[in-house]
Structure formats: C-alpha cells, structure tokens
Amino acid sequence: MPNPFRIRAAAVLASAVLLSSLLAGCSHGSKDGDLTGQKLDWEDCPAPSEAEGGGSAPSPLPDGTQWQCATLKAPLDWSEPKGDTIGLALIRARASGAASKRIGSLVFNFGGPGGSGVTALPAFGEDYAKLRTRYDLVSFDPRGVGRSAPVECESDAQLDEYFQQDATPDDSTERTQLLNRAKQFNAACEKHSKKILPHVRTTDAARDMDLMRQVLGDAKLHYFGISYGTELGGVYAHLFPRNVGRAVLDAVVDPSQNPEQSSLGQAKGFQLALDNFAEDCTSKTTDCPIGDTPQDVKDRIARLLKDLERKPIPGILPRELTQTAATNGIAQSLYSKDFWEYLTEGLQQAYEGDGKILLLLSDSMNGRDQNGEYSNITAANVAINCSDEKQRYSAAYVEQKLPDFRAASALFGDYLAWGLVTCTDWAVPGAADHPDVRAPGSAPILVVGNTGDPATPYEGAKKMVDALGKGVGVELTYKGQGHGAYDSKNKCVQDAVNGYLLDGKVPAAGTVCS
Numbered sequence: 001m002p003n004p005f006r007i008r009a010a011a012v013l014a015s016a017v018l019l020s021s022l023l024a025g026c027s028h029g030s031k032d033g034d035l036t037g038q039k040l041d042w043e044d045c046p047a048p049s050e051a052e053g054g055g056s057a058p059s060p061l062p063d064g065t066q067w068q069c070a071t072l073k074a075p076l077d078w079s080e081p082k083g084d085t086i087g088l089a090l091i092r093a094r095a096s097g098a099a100s101k102r103i104g105s106l107v108f109n110f111g112g113p114g115g116s117g118v119t120a121l122p123a124f125g126e127d128y129a130k131l132r133t134r135y136d137l138v139s140f141d142p143r144g145v146g147r148s149a150p151v152e153c154e155s156d157a158q159l160d161e162y163f164q165q166d167a168t169p170d171d172s173t174e175r176t177q178l179l180n181r182a183k184q185f186n187a188a189c190e191k192h193s194k195k196i197l198p199h200v201r202t203t204d205a206a207r208d209m210d211l212m213r214q215v216l217g218d219a220k221l222h223y224f225g226i227s228y229g230t231e232l233g234g235v236y237a238h239l240f241p242r243n244v245g246r247a248v249l250d251a252v253v254d255p256s257q258n259p260e261q262s263s264l265g266q267a268k269g270f271q272l273a274l275d276n277f278a279e280d281c282t283s284k285t286t287d288c289p290i291g292d293t294p295q296d297v298k299d300r301i302a303r304l305l306k307d308l309e310r311k312p313i314p315g316i317l318p319r320e321l322t323q324t325a326a327t328n329g330i331a332q333s334l335y336s337k338d339f340w341e342y343l344t345e346g347l348q349q350a351y352e353g354d355g356k357i358l359l360l361l362s363d364s365m366n367g368r369d370q371n372g373e374y375s376n377i378t379a380a381n382v383a384i385n386c387s388d389e390k391q392r393y394s395a396a397y398v399e400q401k402l403p404d405f406r407a408a409s410a411l412f413g414d415y416l417a418w419g420l421v422t423c424t425d426w427a428v429p430g431a432a433d434h435p436d437v438r439a440p441g442s443a444p445i446l447v448v449g450n451t452g453d454p455a456t457p458y459e460g461a462k463k464m465v466d467a468l469g470k471g472v473g474v475e476l477t478y479k480g481q482g483h484g485a486y487d488s489k490n491k492c493v494q495d496a497v498n499g500y501l502l503d504g505k506v507p508a509a510g511t512v513c514s
Contacts, residue, residue, distance in 0.1 A: 035073050035085070036214045045069035045091060048119050051376040052146035054369055058091075058122035061129075065093050067122050072215060074143070077199055078207045086196070088208060089147035090140045091118045093125060097133035104218040104245070106135035106501065107209065109142070111227030111251070113202070114380035116146035127487055130494075134502050135222065142232075143208060144193075144200035145380045151196060153189040153379040156372055160319065163366050166309070167324045168414040175395055178418065183425045186386075189379060190427040198428050200380070201387045202435060206236040210243060220245030220443070222501070226484055227251045227456055233445070234437030234464060237472070241442035246501050250448040251484035254460030255437045255467045259389050259423075260401065263416040264408055265457045270416075271409035273334040273454035274298065276481060281344060290347045301330065302411060304350055313355045316363075321355025327415050329361035334454050336482040386423035390430035393420040437464065442472045444506045446497065450488075452481035474506055479514040 045067045047057045058067040071087040095102045106128075110120040117139030128137055141148040154162060162185060169175040190197065209232075213221040222245040225233035230249035237244050257265065278297035281288040291297030305323050312320035321329075333343035339361075346357030367375035398417050405413035423430065439445070445468060449461025458477075465473030478485035478493050485493045492513030499505040 040070040042068040042070045049147050051150040052116040052119050053375040068092050074208045086149040089118050092136050092138045095136050101134055103134045105138045105216045106222045108139040108224045109229030109232050111229050113228045113384035114377040116141050130498050142205045149196045150376045151379040151383040152192040156374050159374050164322050186425045200383050201431050202235050206239050210240050223247040225249050231435050235435050237439035237442045238437050241439040244442040247445045248497050250486050251456045252461040252464045254463045255435045256463045259391050267405050267408035267413050267416045269454040269457040270412045277340050313353050315355035315359035321359045325362040326358050328365050329358035332361040332365040386426035387428050390433050392424050437467045439468050439472050444474050446500050447473045448476045448485045450478045450480050450485045453483050455483045474509050477512045
C-alpha cells in the first residue's frame with residue numbers, strides 16, 4: 001500500500017471538503033499553440049470537487065475579499081507543447097495593499113504530492129494576511145490532482161477495503177495478499193487514468209508553474225513551497241534558475257535521498273515525534289492519562305497495535321479500527337503539536353475499546369470524509385511518486401531491510417518499509433534516482449528546517465541548501481515541533497520569512513529561531 005506518511009497534514013483539510021463531481025479530461029490543442037498568451041477567466045470559486053475534498057465554496061477573507069478561481073490551459077505532454085491540453089485549477093485572493101506596493105503573485109504549493117492547493121489556500125489564507133499586503137495569494141491543483149485532470153483509481157468502497165488491509169505482513173500469505181492488493185490498485189490507476197499517468201512528474205508540474213508565471217504576468221516566480229512543495233520548488237529552480245524571484249521552502253524534502261533512504265528517515269522522524277509526544281504528556285503537572293513514563297506511553301501503544309492485529313475494535317460503524325488504521329491515525333496526529341491532544345484522547349478511547357478518534361485521524365490522512373467519499377490525494381500521491389522515482393523494490397529486498405527500519409522505529413518501521421513496494425508494478429517508468437535541484441544563477445532561496453519535523457526530518461534542509469548550490473540556498477533553523485515552521489506562528493520564523501518575501505531582506509545563513 002502507499003506510504004501515507006509522505007502526505008502532508010494538509011490532507012486533514014481535504015477530508016473536510018469533499019462533495020461535487022470530478023472535473024477532468026483533456027482537450028485538443030489551442031488554435032495558435034501559444035499558451036503563454038491565454039487570458040484567465042477569474043470567477044467566484046465553486047464548491048470543491050469530490051477529488052479536491054468536497055465541502056462548501058471558500059468563505060471570503062475577513063476584509064471581505066472573495067476567493068477567485070480560474071482554469072489554466074497547459075500541454076498534456078510538455079514534449080509536444082502544441083498538442084492536447086489539460087486544464088489546471090487555480091485560486092487567488094487579490095493583494096490587499098496599495099497597487100503601487102504590489103510585487104506580483106505569490107504561488108503556494110502545500111505538499112503531498114497530491115494535495116489540492118485550491119482547497120488548502122483558503123483554509124490557511126488568514127495566516128498569510130501580511131504577505132497579502134504586497135502579493136496576490138495564488139495556489140493550484142497540480143496536474144493529476146483535484147480538478148486538474150485528476151488521477152482516478154478505485155471506488156470509495158474499494159478504498160475503504162484498501163486502507164483496512166494488513167500493511168505489515170508477518171508471513172508469506174499476508175505478504176502475497178499485500179503485493180496482490182498493491183498490484184490491483186496500480187492496475188486500476190492504469191485502467192482509469194492511462195492518458196494522464198505518463199505526464200504527472202514533478203518536472204511537468206514545474207513547467208506548468210513557469211507557464212503560470214507568464215500568464216499571471218510576472219517576470220519572476222515568487223514562491224512558497226511546503227513539504228513536497230519544497231521539492232517542486234527545487235526542481236523549478238533547476239529548470240528555470242533565472243526565473244526564480246523570492247522563494248521560500250518550508251518543511252524541506254531531502255533531494256539527495258532515494259525512496260528507501262527517505263522512508264528510513266521518516267521512520268526516525270516519526271519515532272522522534274512520538275518520543276517528544278510521550279515526554280510532553282508525562283512531564284506535565286497533571287497526570288498523563290495514557291502512561292506513567294515516556295516508555296510506558298510507548299509500550300502501551302505497542303501493545304494496542306499488537307492487539308489490534310489479532311482483533312480490531314469498533315471504529316466508525318460498520319468499519320473497525322485495525323492495526324493499519326491505528327498506525328496511520330497515530331502518524332497523522334504527530335504532524336502537528338496541535339493534534340497531540342486528539343492523540344491522547346484517541347488512545348484513551350482505544351484502550352477502552354472505542355476506535356472512533358484514531359479512525360477519524362486515519363481518515364483525514366487518507367482524504368476520506370464523513371460521508372465515505374475520498375478525495376484523489378492517494379491516487380495522485382502514488383502516481384506522482386511512482387512517476388518520479390526510478391527505484392522498484394521487491395518483497396525480498398524489503399524483508400532484507402526490515403532490521404534497519406525496526407532499529408529506526410519499532411512502531412513505524414515495518415509500516416514504512418513495506419510501503420516501498422507501492423511502485424513495484426506501476427505502469428510508468430520512474431524518472432530518476434532523486435530530484436535534481438541544482439540551480440546555479442538562481443536568486444537566493446530561503447530554506448527553513450524544523451528540528452522536530454517528523455515527515456521531512458530537519459537534516460533535509462541542509463541537504464537542500466547544499467544541492468541548490470553555493471550562493472543560492474540560505475538555511476534558517478526552527479527549534480520546534482511538527483511539520484513545517486511558518487504555520488507554527490513562531491515570531492522569529494515569520495519575521496524572517498516575511499522580511500524576505502516582502503522586503504527582499506535575506507536573513508543571515510544559519511539563523512536559528514526557537
């Protein structure tokens with residue numbers, strides 16, 4: 001099954017907004033073949049599609065500014081720029097400050113891969129009010145995501161079954177079942193999305209962003225990338241270094257790692273986050289309701305997961321909380337310190353035989369809403385990762401590597417190791433061993449790492465700075481918890497980021513915020 005830990009916590013937002021029909025498909029090429037001259041037809045945003053997560057149309061910002069949506073035409077195949085096109089869904093909020101002070105558009109990608117920017121940006125919009133004084137805030141559904149020619153794989157009922165499967169096989173029978181189920185999912189993706197699958201690589205999305213820059217009327221791309229969005233930003237800088245404006249990468253993907261190394265790093269990262277959660281709970285003046293010591297907290301969780309493998313407990317009827325769903329829900333809650341209270345409550349209830357909260361957390365990771373409808377975040381995540389990553393891992397190889405993963409995390413190791421077989425039977429060959437982000441000649445790019453980040457471990461920020469090249473990457477460290485730094489509301493981080501994006505003031509390399 002896919003490794004859902006590689007999806008940013010913004011997936012929580014997707015699970016709360018799923019309703020109307022999918023808007024997808026390809027059209028024939030534009031008449032003149034020059035897509036840079038197209039005019040965007042901005043209108044009030046509709047309710048998000050089911051693939052975007054459903055829900056209601058975005059509410060106006062506190063000052064009354066309406067969110068506007070448009071569709072950008074892009075080539076289906078960038079090697080044939082005058083061929084068939086697809087529509088890319090865009091959203092914006094116009095700058096709030098004086099027109100004379102406006103810098104241009106600030107384009108956001110919130111990660112995944114597979115997350116809808118059209119739903120994420122309004123959810124976070126108020127957090128970027130200061131940035132909106134000089135920028136139009138813009139985001140988009142990358143190709144294969146949401147309303148942008150979405151990858152479609154399995155039905156909601158099939159996905160329910162998919163996410164309930166045993167993701168950590170203990171014997172040959174369970175291993176065969178896991179591999180067959182992955183093969184079934186991948187075959188469904190090829191059947192339903194054959195035309196778009198070869199064209200959802202990160203390099204394709206980066207080329208889409210440069211087209212977007214031109215159509216928005218900006219000489220440079222000003223960019224804010226989070227989680228996978230840092231990889232996309234790095235790839236853009238490699239392909240178009242002279243077009244980079246002011247760019248910030250937050251919650252940084254290590255561009256030097258292959259999938260195995262990335263998953264192993266995440267095992268260590270999530271274990272660190274679990275350790276910090278357990279320490280926090282037991283160090284408070286009030287009694288920790290889920291353990292007396294940090295080790296006791298972790299031991300009880302391990303026993304719970306072992307018990308769930310033998311006998312699931314009631315979750316959200318008729319579904320049960322399985323070992324897989326519980327592991328997924330625990331991981332989801334570790335993306336942000338704000339979620340720790342839900343993890344505590346969810347574990348309390350699970351110890352009493354009620355799996356509702358942990359299952360809800362798992363659902364949010366997987367893009368499932370309360371009506372049982374899924375966004376396409378999983379389908380897009382698998383499609384983009386498998387198209388980007390050249391490596392294909394066998395079950396025998398995973399078994400050989402299990403000791404390394406278990407050493408990194410007794411709780412998450414097996415789960416992350418077996419996630420490596422997701423792409424084994426993928427229909428499209430992977431592009432590279434790891435992304436190329438070398439960007440000689442680029443403007444400075446601010447790279448923000450969080451020492452307590454579980455999903456994109458802190459060490460990745462330094463690796464990104466090194467890979468971007470001398471004089472390009474500028475590292476900023478935040479000593480905090482959770483995935484990302486800017487949305488932690490830390491004043492030091494926000495002042496540094498805002499100072500660069502708004503005034504062009506590059507912070508000193510090596511700046512530390514705590």
